[in-house]
Amino acid sequence: MNLGGTVHINKTGCCVLFGAVIILFVYMFSNKHVQTETITSNQINLRKLLSVAIKAAEYGGKEVVAIRNNLIIENKGKTKEGANDSVTTADFKSHCVMVNRLKHSFPSLTVISEESKTICDNDKYSDFNDSESLDKNLSDEWIDHKDIKVWIDPLDATQEYTEKLYKYVTTMVCVAVRGQPVIGVIHKPFDEETSWAWVGKGQSSNFKEPKESAKDGLKFIVSRSHPGAARNVIEEAFKGQKLDIIFAGGAGYKALELVNGNVDAYIHITAIKKWDICAGNAIINALGGRMTTRSNEEIDYSDLDNPVNGDGIIAALKNHKDYLKL
Numbered sequence: 329m330n331l332g333g334t335v336h337i338n339k340t341g342c343c344v345l346f347g348a349v350i351i352l353f354v355y356m357f358s359n360k361h362v363q364t365e366t367i368t369s370n371q372i373n374l375r376k377l378l379s380v381a382i383k384a385a386e387y388g389g390k391e392v393v394a395i396r397n398n399l400i401i402e403n404k405g406k407t408k409e410g411a412n413d414s415v416t417t418a419d420f421k422s423h424c425v426m427v428n429r430l431k432h433s434f435p436s437l438t439v440i441s442e443e444s445k446t447i448c449d450n451d452k453y454s455d456f457n458d459s460e461s462l463d464k465n466l467s468d469e470w471i472d473h474k475d476i477k478v479w480i481d482p483l484d485a486t487q488e489y490t491e492k493l494y495k496y497v498t499t500m501v502c503v504a505v506r507g508q509p510v511i512g513v514i515h516k517p518f519d520e521e522t523s524w525a526w527v528g529k530g531q532s533s534n535f536k537e538p539k540e541s542a543k544d545g546l547k548f549i550v551s552r553s554h555p556g557a558a559r560n561v562i563e564e565a566f567k568g569q570k571l572d573i574i575f576a577g578g579a580g581y582k583a584l585e586l587v588n589g590n591v592d593a594y595i596h597i598t599a600i601k602k603w604d605i606c607a608g609n610a611i612i613n614a615l616g617g618r619m620t621t622r623s624n625e626e627i628d629y630s631d632l633d634n635p636v637n638g639d640g641i642i643a644a645l646k647n648h649k650d651y652l653k654l
Contacts, residue, residue, distance in 0.1 A: 583608025
């Protein structure tokens, strides 16, 4: 029985089929490419942002150091405590180099600065080095740019800066994601030391594990220029205990004193701007501590219309709840 036969291939049909496959392949590849490009253009790599934030703080610090002997000092008015609210040409120059450094790499980034009204010469600060010095083991994380707010303080402790108390001076960058501080960078320009931490990811190598020591009292750090009733409040809350209250300039400096184990708590009784505390807040959180308002509420960094935290702060690496009676 002959079941054999001849199979005839329709060349026209094969060409049509082959062409359809090619068109489908091109369409799928192109569509996938477009979707990927769209997602990527709307997202920011936090690892790269951290690297750029470090450089922004350091570049700003160079301006602060360079102009220290040729300052023009202006008075923005008085604080609620009656202290002068000063601003200098160093504040403005540091602001410009920091904002332009961030915007150079991330044009869509929302940046909030203490000196946001400053008009900058963009061309003057455009020669940037994009090399990265972070540990390669630090993993990437992509976040939609609309969920990111960057708070910068181009010169923290301006009052102390004008008094040549340079140890208190810092430049700071903070990355908040959906209102939560996740990356903090604090640079000490006169010590040429940069400290950073990324919640859940890593921290700079200059943070050392605080040594446990026998103590018979509590050590607090508070503002020297905006103390309010800090001493009275602390002494009343911890009546009968041995207390050491340190008055220091700069929110960045005080946050670092806390995370380096030199004090037990950082307390601020009066209102304080969010660009002063955001970077320290992120670093304290990353190292296992907490910074809250005096009412034990987390500080929201998503509200651009209200840069003031009116309820003071309580920050501690350990036993945060013990200080909530302040």
